[in-house]
Amino acid sequence: MSHPVDSDVSAVRTYIAQHRAAFLDDLAAWLRIPSVSAQPDHAPDVRRSADWLAAALKEAGFPTVEVWQTSGAPAVFAEWLSEDPQAPTVLVYGHHDVQPAAREDGWDSDPFDPVVRENRLYARGAADDKGQVFFHTLGVRAHLAAGGRTSPAVNLKLIVEGEEESGSPNFRTLVEAHADRLAADAVIVSDTGMWSEDTPTVCTGMRGLAECEIQLYGPDQDIHSGSFGGAVPNPATVAARLVAALHDEHARVAVPGFYDGIVELTDRERELLAELPFDEQQWLRTAKSHATHGEAGYTTLERIWARPTAEVNGIGGGYQGAGSKTIIPSSAVVKLSFRLVAGQDLQHTEKVVRAWAAEQVPAGIRHEITFSAGTRPCLTPLDHPALQSVARAMGRAFGQPVRYTREGGSGPAADLQDVLGAPVLFLGISVPSDGWHAPNEKVELDLLFKGVETTAYLWGDLAENWLRAP
Template structure:
């Protein structure tokens, strides 16, 4: 039986198991659901044991548990592949906007609605089916590559203990390539691979002037106004071409290759449809780049909020004592979050006049960007595997969001390959999250072919 036939024969069984898992409300951000996160880890461990993985363990952390599984190849020289995903899910608020119960998996046509169906339980589970399909196709007792799974339980809460977990288990997690299944592809009829994710860092800036609000008639125009200084700081973040104007911000930026930009340009992108999704009437950003390149390939500075002074009803003629703003920076490969934080501090210091005191509070160390090597054997094998499953050429995308992928690449010293079948329309993190069931089966088929293709090569 070939891999596709095996998956078709066991598709209903796979979906039944997935529904059982989706019924567990493993919301890592909600302390009242932490026991459910632990129950989710135990469910996955039991399922992987039933699948045939000889080694399955629940790894505790100072927070919530991860699941580790391993199935060694018969050939000790075969490559080792680590699959990363997560079993925790986002909160479901606002509950009233859900058309179905978030933890009662519901089929509607080809869609399966439930929190976590796309992000990320469905995309984790198809790997177990893919391993069984690869074994059925080969008739072997072990997969053609050593397959390891690491499925964390805190991704939706910032992966706060994940880096230390990997460092503590570096030898157990050693691999030749890391496969990420926590992203999306372009469309059901346009298979694609994510080849990079932006990083992020954020800051809250507070400017303090006089010790109290001052009468603008008595003092206005004669003392520095914190809101005026803040508006200058914020307006100076970008130049006339909408490039970030902070000195040194682009130092080290790794530009996307001509090949990647060409494959992105071939995606069937409709800007009018995209604008409708964005609830905007115009696209605007850094000159010289397309809309997709702006959200995937370029770093950004976004003003998330600003406040200060009188915001209530009626007038209040004052020089306010303080002003505040929140800013987030999306980063690309070659930019280090901590270095960007230094550049932001220098920018604020250089543009804060006498009489104003600036305080900056960063939201942690930030998240580094990551990107795949387009020339790597592993990426070529994954692209070929997805192409076989879908029967079409696989294009490239990136994602504007951020995750722990850069830590995986750095700590395990392994190249990243993204194999995922979620869609942007799956409403991840929003009410009415869903996944397309036929695409999950295509994901399992892609995984089965990937193990086969990687097993045929060396030097991944």
């Protein structure tokens, strides 16, 4: 007689196999909608994407499905309550908008015409984030079928926004307005990845993001560099000096106060990161780069996951055409982004960057600094019981122990944590080679269905272990 756990796994995998083809057909239909939130021309497509998802969630069995309008793109909310009055409430977060994409960017096929090659599904949004949102629809159905249930073991909610790829400018306002509907004991973010196909991992945190643009103005118009050069300040030179002053000789961010309050890595966390099978040369090939660089005293993984950064995203000013044009330009611009870690505050970061920039700009140069809507960092303690449920569920799906990582990118998860007062957990199956934001974005189909399987186990594990959680 088989062990109960084995029969549960068998039932889940059988159900998934029976519904695999229909699931992929549906996902492909969603991927064909070019829901690019950053391009105004695609605003109707983003709305169409929300409506499509709402219909799909109803078809999956969610009794409550609503499209929530914002001053920007719409979000989708769904809810399926458990019959167990003691059940914990879990909110799943994802997004249905995607990055811009065009065939001429270097795609081997139309980015919005999904195609399967070598057991990989290629399309914009396949991994980031439509594929990882959609696996929850089949996962909850497999959970019900395997357990002979008519409702989930947890009170299951989904919030799928439409502006993540545009910085989520309206998301916090949306969460605050619907905080009672979104209330949860834990938040699951399925907009993340894992280490590799062979090493399943659970992410424990994401960095935050602050972005700014610094405009520099000198002469009222471009002027002759022979008649005036050397006697008036040049905004392009000031832009270069500004960029050069951003870091010290140890690649530390040189903005005074920038590191205030950060949560340092523990010795245990550094040990766990060091255990990962990290091949730096392979990582460099994935990064399309030729050498590592960064803050002294930290490994590459520590730099991209647990340390804050300042990056120059763009710098410009003056004549850019062929040949020469001997001018002092009237203006220049610098675009900066700052990745933040747990303990850093967006308002404090903006304050210290503004003060730093003002110190760098000489007399005769006027500057304007504009910050975009920011994203807060978040971090889940390794010993959190709900995190352990995620690790166990993923371990069952993959048939091996799960390790822990962090995520170098950013998302609005911390807004959910702040407003709802719930811990944020990460569940994703994407791997670095999936090419988020790049040409030929794809998702590994075997991993996509491991994500389905993980969620099928997760809701029962959370329900069973929640009462033992402190």
